[in-house]
Amino acid sequence: MKEIRAVIRIEKMRDVLDALENNGHPGVSVERIEGHGRQAGLVEQFRGREFKVDLLPKARLDIVCKDEDVDALVKLIAEKAKTGEIGDGKIFIHPVENAMRIRTGETGEAAI
Amino acid sequence: MKEIRAVIRIEKMRDVLDALENNGHPGVSVERIEGHGRQAGLVEQFRGREFKVDLLPKARLDIVCKDEDVDALVKLIAEKAKTGEIGDGKIFIHPVENAMRIRTGETGEAAI
Amino acid sequence: MKEIRAVIRIEKMRDVLDALENNGHPGVSVERIEGHGRQAGLVEQFRGREFKVDLLPKARLDIVCKDEDVDALVKLIAEKAKTGEIGDGKIFIHPVENAMRIRTGETGEAAI
Amino acid sequence: MRRSTAIVFLVIMVLLFSVVWAWAGDPSGVETLQKDPGKALDFVWILLCGFLVMFMQAGFACLESGFCRAKNVTNLMTKNLLDFVAGSLAFWALGFGIIMGTDWMGLIGTSNFFLAGDAYDVNTYLSFFWQMVFAATAATIVSGAVAERLKFQAYLIYSAVVCILIYPVYAHWVWGGGWLSKLPFGLGHLDFAGSGVVHAVGGFIGLAGAIVLGPRFGKFDKDGKAKAIPGHSISLAALGTFILWFGWYGFNPGSTFSAHHLRIAVIAVNTTLSASAGSLTALLLIYGKTGRFDLGMALNGALAGLVAVTAPCAWIASWAAVVIGIVAGFIVVFGVYLLDALHIDDPVGAVPVHGFNGLWGLFAVGIFADGTYGNYATEAPFVKGLLYGGGAGQLISQAFGAVVLVIWAFGCGIILFKILDAILGVRVHPSEEIQGLDILEHGTPAYPEFYSTRF
Amino acid sequence: MRRSTAIVFLVIMVLLFSVVWAWAGDPSGVETLQKDPGKALDFVWILLCGFLVMFMQAGFACLESGFCRAKNVTNLMTKNLLDFVAGSLAFWALGFGIIMGTDWMGLIGTSNFFLAGDAYDVNTYLSFFWQMVFAATAATIVSGAVAERLKFQAYLIYSAVVCILIYPVYAHWVWGGGWLSKLPFGLGHLDFAGSGVVHAVGGFIGLAGAIVLGPRFGKFDKDGKAKAIPGHSISLAALGTFILWFGWYGFNPGSTFSAHHLRIAVIAVNTTLSASAGSLTALLLIYGKTGRFDLGMALNGALAGLVAVTAPCAWIASWAAVVIGIVAGFIVVFGVYLLDALHIDDPVGAVPVHGFNGLWGLFAVGIFADGTYGNYATEAPFVKGLLYGGGAGQLISQAFGAVVLVIWAFGCGIILFKILDAILGVRVHPSEEIQGLDILEHGTPAYPEFYSTRF
Amino acid sequence: MRRSTAIVFLVIMVLLFSVVWAWAGDPSGVETLQKDPGKALDFVWILLCGFLVMFMQAGFACLESGFCRAKNVTNLMTKNLLDFVAGSLAFWALGFGIIMGTDWMGLIGTSNFFLAGDAYDVNTYLSFFWQMVFAATAATIVSGAVAERLKFQAYLIYSAVVCILIYPVYAHWVWGGGWLSKLPFGLGHLDFAGSGVVHAVGGFIGLAGAIVLGPRFGKFDKDGKAKAIPGHSISLAALGTFILWFGWYGFNPGSTFSAHHLRIAVIAVNTTLSASAGSLTALLLIYGKTGRFDLGMALNGALAGLVAVTAPCAWIASWAAVVIGIVAGFIVVFGVYLLDALHIDDPVGAVPVHGFNGLWGLFAVGIFADGTYGNYATEAPFVKGLLYGGGAGQLISQAFGAVVLVIWAFGCGIILFKILDAILGVRVHPSEEIQGLDILEHGTPAYPEFYSTRF
Numbered sequence A, B, C: 001m002k003e004i005r006a007v008i009r010i011e012k013m014r015d016v017l018d019a020l021e022n023n024g025h026p027g028v029s030v031e032r033i034e035g036h037g038r039q040a041g042l043v044e045q046f047r048g049r050e051f052k053v054d055l056l057p058k059a060r061l062d063i064v065c066k067d068e069d070v071d072a073l074v075k076l077i078a079e080k081a082k083t084g085e086i087g088d089g090k091i092f093i094h095p096v097e098n099a100m101r102i103r104t105g106e107t108g109e110a111a112i
Numbered sequence D, E, F: 001m002r003r004s005t006a007i008v009f010l011v012i013m014v015l016l017f018s019v020v021w022a023w024a025g026d027p028s029g030v031e032t033l034q035k036d037p038g039k040a041l042d043f044v045w046i047l048l049c050g051f052l053v054m055f056m057q058a059g060f061a062c063l064e065s066g067f068c069r070a071k072n073v074t075n076l077m078t079k080n081l082l083d084f085v086a087g088s089l090a091f092w093a094l095g096f097g098i099i100m101g102t103d104w105m106g107l108i109g110t111s112n113f114f115l116a117g118d119a120y121d122v123n124t125y126l127s128f129f130w131q132m133v134f135a136a137t138a139a140t141i142v143s144g145a146v147a148e149r150l151k152f153q154a155y156l157i158y159s160a161v162v163c164i165l166i167y168p169v170y171a172h173w174v175w176g177g178g179w180l181s182k183l184p185f186g187l188g189h190l191d192f193a194g195s196g197v198v199h200a201v202g203g204f205i206g207l208a209g210a211i212v213l214g215p216r217f218g219k220f221d222k223d224g225k226a227k228a229i230p231g232h233s234i235s236l237a238a239l240g241t242f243i244l245w246f247g248w249y250g251f252n253p254g255s256t257f258s259a260h261h262l263r264i265a266v267i268a269v270n271t272t273l274s275a276s277a278g279s280l281t282a283l284l285l286i287y288g289k290t291g292r293f294d295l296g297m298a299l300n301g302a303l304a305g306l307v308a309v310t311a312p313c314a315w316i317a318s319w320a321a322v323v324i325g326i327v328a329g330f331i332v333v334f335g336v337y338l339l340d341a342l343h344i345d346d347p348v349g350a351v352p353v354h355g356f357n358g359l360w361g362l363f364a365v366g367i368f369a370d371g372t373y374g375n376y377a378t379e380a381p382f383v384k385g386l387l388y389g390g391g392a393g394q395l396i397s398q399a400f401g402a403v404v405l406v407i408w409a410f411g412c413g414i415i416l417f418k419i420l421d422a423i424l425g426v427r428v429h430p431s432e433e434i435q436g437l438d439i440l441e442h443g444t445p446a447y448p449e450f451y452s453t454r455f
């Protein structure tokens, strides 16, 4: 079992979620994070004074899936989330040792 | 060392936290996430038009613990978080390689 | 590849981020979480009645880095985040199996 | 079922128009002005004050939703809008006639329904506008006490009933030439701007509602200890209080119903000082207890002072207003703790603020009235209380009226909510209460884009 | 380029001061008061009502931003501030003269620009203040219909043009002694407080803007189905509506432009009842459809009732106000669905509320006027509609005026927005629209400390 | 220690009631009205304007908290409530007597304390109400300049002192028949509605406070560069500004203290145009600098225009109001940068808006007064400035008064804050400042359910 953690642009969220749904991977947890990478920060201003904000809003998807699904899902997400501009985000793969569906008590892949 | 990540109903939060506390596992990090799984979304409406919201508010607990405590904690959380209705959430087990308590610099299990 | 997850005080955020930046590790994801550990909760009051809030606001940094960078980064973060008071937070090390930069499709350490 | 509701409503509306078209009043206002040119100024004064009173609806809406949780804000805003909406229509249809219509045995008024026929007269319309905004205030007070758990249908019906029956009947007794105004002690029961008629009535109906509903989930823990449920927006609550204070300057001074009583200046001053004294007292009492400056209670304290001075404001001097406010501050603080002790859950403190202090205001008339202003008149007989050699007479009338008020308002309230509970159940389903009323009753979360924590 | 803008502005300002310094008016007001001592009360009444109307700007600002997304709140607030700011200056320079200046062929006014020369007179200044707050209202209505996608520069220019040209010219035709007021049917085209002149004009310019701009990204899905885009703060929207309702008590009763028409009491009552009926109707219609109590539509319904009663309020009885409000409730609900069906995106419902109901208000005059009030006078000739034996005359004038209004407002709107689009492009870049206008156009997010979700 | 506070307060209160009960005034208002029937209208006008001024408290509360961070909102709201609460009581006890009491050597007034004895008169109460809302405005201005770091106890004491001493003494010099009003140049120092007396005094006390406190943690980086600390809610700040603008229509026109000066219409127009010009100028200046439309500065600009026109509004023509507003816009923008350069931290811009522009308003009287209005009278002597052949006389009086004002307000401010600092320390502990004042001083976070980011 693996967990795919994809940091993507907020505005790409909808497309990625729909794509996942249509490919039969409904299970996902979404977090609202702030990120910093290569992307230049924003310049904001308040009462005439400008200032740089280097943390940018991003969305993170956490998807736990079977080992064999990883590549396909990563491909799918990357494709939907890509603009080619700096700030597209990243996808990380983490190992997961077990899962459990609270409602039924099922564990292992059955729980995903 | 393992990390238990439990996605649960917001309204179950309190009970689970109290249970953990009482069982001597105070250390926990809580996140407010939005999740999507089997559970059907909500229908909201605005100025006379209805629309479906498929991401539902959930709470996620991240608990790092000793390997031997995992099963007991999972059992405890599952029991407290369960309603039997769709949307109860899931629990995932991740490996953790090390931990450190910033205040003291202790590492390993001592830091948990 | 590893992921460093550091739970720190919100007011230490800025210093840690700057330190990371200056040491050439710009890539980071920041989450706003609520945590509970040894630290005593706050006492708040509303319309004359006091109550205890045991979840305290914390910030969490997720940093994916090369194995060899882990120790240096942990040292750096711990140093910057430390006050010596209860509530300084903790740092956890998680394994990461792979990474991908969505923009370019690069994978592995090149993507970090 | 719901379609039927809609239809029922339309039918009612149609019925409403079976109204006479002829009139014998003065709809153009020409005669009225000829008779008394001073009327023009009175109309301006009363209308502008009435507008301020209407604006208090915004204040209540902000205060109540600010003091409640984000998940119920849409519900509270809808209730605060609809009690004015449904209330004004119900008051137009029946309520006004019951207060101000020709008196029947000192019990109720019996004319001017739908403002039809002879009621088509500028003076009647003026009086209607004034009474209507007051009725709506009484209705809206309750929404705070029953917040976060009352079904919306029940609320709609309840508001209509308050504006048609509970409020108008009692108001008729005091302001419509009813029996209370004719009590043989002092000048009869007096309530200048409605500490009792408006606020205490609203407060005690609210108390009834809070009791019938029972406390919110989580308000009292297993061992019955009261827990605080903090409001979601202090800025909204504070703004609401400022708006209410502002609106009160219409509520009290406007109640002279004449711009030719220069006493309005004294009323405005007394209103201010009592509110200030109430707020400062409440702030310091809590500071004495917890060592922190509690804004929530200071806001309640200001309102407590305003409510308490509403009945006496025209008949007292500034120093008395300060004393009344200080006492009001004590009453609201201990009132809040009292309700907790009684396991009654009043989310925004409507009962101590409007109920208890409304009664205090009635007594204050009998104590502090100094004989400088009459019965809504600048001529004798003047109102004199205990401290100014008026004897106990006035105080007796006040006490009597207060007792009648509690019996009537609380009694009707209990009956009304019990009936509603029997018919459609007044309380929402527990799961709905936990999720918040906004989504299930209205479908619209108040802040869809913002995470809300505090599990 | 931007520096130039700043310079241009300063140049303009300098020009503005090439004004005559002599005057023949009554700047001190002494003569005016001698001639008619009653003027003092009229001034007080009109000014205080005017203040209330100005306060409606706050209501629009809250309502519109509450109904839009957090990422565009700074932009909406800036627009609502600037249309009053730029509008009042433009109106001072030219607009006022075009409405109220000496008439030229019934088409436009031609004097009193910059309030210079003889215009330095208390009466002229009073009239300016009143007309100015009305013009600003017309201008601000549009901001709702074009929200979340219109470039700010375009908005600034547009507001000035509305206050200099589109609004004043039409207002002159109806209120400035222009040709519409002289139509040979009934008493000519009548619009008491501006259902047409202010609201319908604003609404139809807004419609033009919404059409030229096209719908917001995500408002209609691939297969053209309308999707809801919920507002970010229901409490802000509700507060805004309460403020608007409050301000309307200046808008309608103040339009007698005299405190000596006691009819103001009737106007205040009608204003209230129509709003209530509109709100309740809208609430119940949606409840009939979805089974939930929709606050957003109830708020729109209240405003719909207010807009609809604005033209007839002085000439009708209370029962008619209720009917007008009920119809307004239907119009706003179906209007909202109609625009969706036409794929026109009006984020806050400005077109159904102000446009469609503005027209309904004009017709209502011809139907319900009951002959109790004249042409801004308490003497004959009185205004009589269909139901009160006035025949079809008045109704014809009303219909005629309505048609002219739509052609003028919508026509000018289309032309104006098309020109602006050709010159500087009216719509922001898609990426900017997705990110929100606050950051790129203003640099200031409205709630920098709060996460906003809803991707 | 805290209990003691509570006790002290109660003791004070008790003392307050050692008041004479006899009176020789006109508490019923009958004689006053007989002497001058016109008084009824004056009372109505002054009271309604006074209500609007009181409502400005809500505006300041919203503006200041909107411009500050969420973690200090409860604190700011409490301060804005309490300065009115404590201020009005302190002003009742002493302040009013010092402004309006029988003059002693042109320095202070010496009667009417506690509104006792002869002060129990409708005219005195009216005057008290008016002066009280003005005093509270001066007090509340300061809270913005010292926001986010001042201890609450210090604030409570400070507000009382301002309302008892600093404000009343200076106000007596200008408005109470004191020496400044008798300067031998022009008609003596003139300040129609208080650009100086209220706003500049508040602004310069605020400046003193900001200096004594020092900048907020993080306002200036190591190398002393000023950093922006954005406010948490632009919608709250914008609403606050609209409310202030609305309230200003009471502040300026009401200052005629008579409804029989039709000049009120001119005042209302000037107030509007100056605000608009100030806002537009500020917006465009920043646009010229950063290329973005800065709402925060546009809001400050509108207030700057309002403050600047407050002194001259009754004596000038509309074109002058526009010029004054434009200059005000420049002053506020450069004032904000100036303070940053001086490393003075004024979180909401209170000093440039109220302090600097208050002074500008005083000078403007000496420049633009056009001889159409007298010394709060419609008869001669009329006020004439430089541009209208009045010579330099008036300007000299204005300059002189401005200098005195700065010395008095800034001087007292420094002394007051230094003393408070010595006694109880004015600044909160750094850790408390970082965590926010809400939790430690008040225990109540303003938005407990919402995450707040921006570390």
Ligand SMILES: Nc1ncnc2c1ncn2[C@@H]1O[C@H](COP(=O)(O)OP(=O)(O)O)[C@@H](O)[C@H]1O
Residues within 6 Å of the ligand: A007, A034, A035, A036, A037, A038, A039, A056, A058, A085, A086, A087, A088, A089, A090, C026, C027, C028, C029, C030, C062, C063, C064, C065, C101, C102, C103, C112
């Ligand atoms: N090493 C990292 N660890 C954790 N998160 C990262 C890391 N690098 C990037 N991110 C996340 O990915 C987001 C996009 O990174 P960025 O470098 O801006 O994208 P790109 O690589 O497409 O230019 C960042 O905002 C941050 O949230």
Ligand SMILES: Nc1ncnc2c1ncn2[C@@H]1O[C@H](COP(=O)(O)OP(=O)(O)O)[C@@H](O)[C@H]1O
Residues within 6 Å of the ligand: A026, A027, A028, A029, A030, A062, A063, A064, A065, A101, A102, A103, A112, B007, B034, B035, B036, B037, B038, B039, B056, B058, B085, B086, B087, B088, B089, B090
């Ligand atoms: N594969 C997954 N990866 C990550 N999170 C998941 C996954 N499946 C479910 N979740 C989380 O668990 C929550 C509950 O899932 P759901 O299927 O609704 O519960 P149940 O299995 O009890 O019906 C979801 O809202 C989502 O946040």
Ligand SMILES: Nc1ncnc2c1ncn2[C@@H]1O[C@H](COP(=O)(O)OP(=O)(O)O)[C@@H](O)[C@H]1O
Residues within 6 Å of the ligand: B026, B027, B028, B029, B030, B062, B063, B064, B065, B101, B102, B103, B112, C007, C034, C035, C036, C037, C038, C039, C056, C058, C085, C086, C087, C088, C089, C090
């Ligand atoms: N076992 C754990 N698992 C997950 N998070 C933890 C754990 N222990 C502590 N934390 C996080 O670290 C934060 C600081 O812990 P705390 O014990 O208060 O710090 P300290 O150890 O310095 O006293 C907590 O608020 C929580 O968010």
